[in-house]
Amino acid sequence: MKRACVIGWPIEHSRSPLIHGHWLKTYGIDGSYGKVAVRPEDAATFLRSLAANGTVGCNVTVPLKEIAFATADRREASAEAVGAANTVWLEDGRLVVANTDTYGFMTHFARSVPGLDVAGARIAILGAGGAARAIAYGMQEAGASDIAILNRTRERAEALASAFGHPVRAVDWSERTTAATWADVIINTTTIGMKGEGDLGIDFMTAEPTCIVADIVYVPLQTGLLRAATEAGLATVDGLGMLLHQAVPGFERWFGVRPEVTAELRQLIVNDIEGV
Ligand code: ATR
Secondary structure, eight states: OEEEEEEESSOTTOOHHHHHHHHHHHTTOSEEEEEEEOOHHHHHHHHHTTTTTTEEEEEEOTTSHHHHHHHOSEEOHHHHHHTOOSEEEEETTEEEEEOOHHHHHHHHHHHHOTTOOOTTOEEEEEOOSHHHHHHHHHHHHTTOSEEEEEESSHHHHHHHHHHHOTTEEEEEGGGGGGHHHHOSEEEEOSSTTGGGOOOOOOOOTTOOTTOEEEEOOOSSSSOHHHHHHHHTTOEEEOSHHHHHHHTHHHHHHHHSOOOOOOHHHHHHHHHHHTTO
């Protein structure tokens, strides 16, 4: 039996076991996927012992993504771009890492708004953490013409912009209120709106009607940002799809089947979020 897991500190709230457990059942695979609480100081040792513990790989969540990146023997370009890894597997005993958040966001985004060509689009990313880096990388690779990073702490936006280069640039946090008038796509990667807390204060009254608004926060599923955009008649992209799609490459590596993100899987996680 093949065993995989997700590690983090804390880990109780991870929904990855639900996702991978659903796929194991759907495809009739003799495998398991659990969750393991691993302290940051123990993470490198845990990863180094994967093979000895009979584990084929794991997902890594906060605050261990940078440690997984640093511990790896080989890093895929997706991880190099972000400086953090969320997916780990073994190749001939060597620890290999990737960051599938870029894939997860870009795949869900393309499926949600198939009419939008990212090539040439103007993107506003709110936040400058790991998720912002993953999305900026995806948008840069896809040929966006302008990628504005707006962050409360401006230095982090500037660091991200200088690490990526053109067309990524730092824009003042205060400019977010008018983003719907100058960006084709607005993406919230900050924690604002999580569990209904906080408000980004974006004015959608003057928005371009074609502006698309995405949030990576998925609890609640419809954040205050997405609700305001919907009320203004704008197309929205929720955060749950990124979570579902980022899980695909890991499952395929560990269990040998490329799984589908279906409406049934989505409903399973929605029920969990809503406590049904
Ligand atoms: P991750 O790596 O998961 O993307 P992170 O590195 O913790 O997350 O980043 C969280 C983001 O939310 C940051 O951009 C943070 O802004 P700062 O860099 O200024 O800390 C942003 N954020 C969190 N709370 C915020 C708030 N109340 N107002 C504005 N931005 C906030």
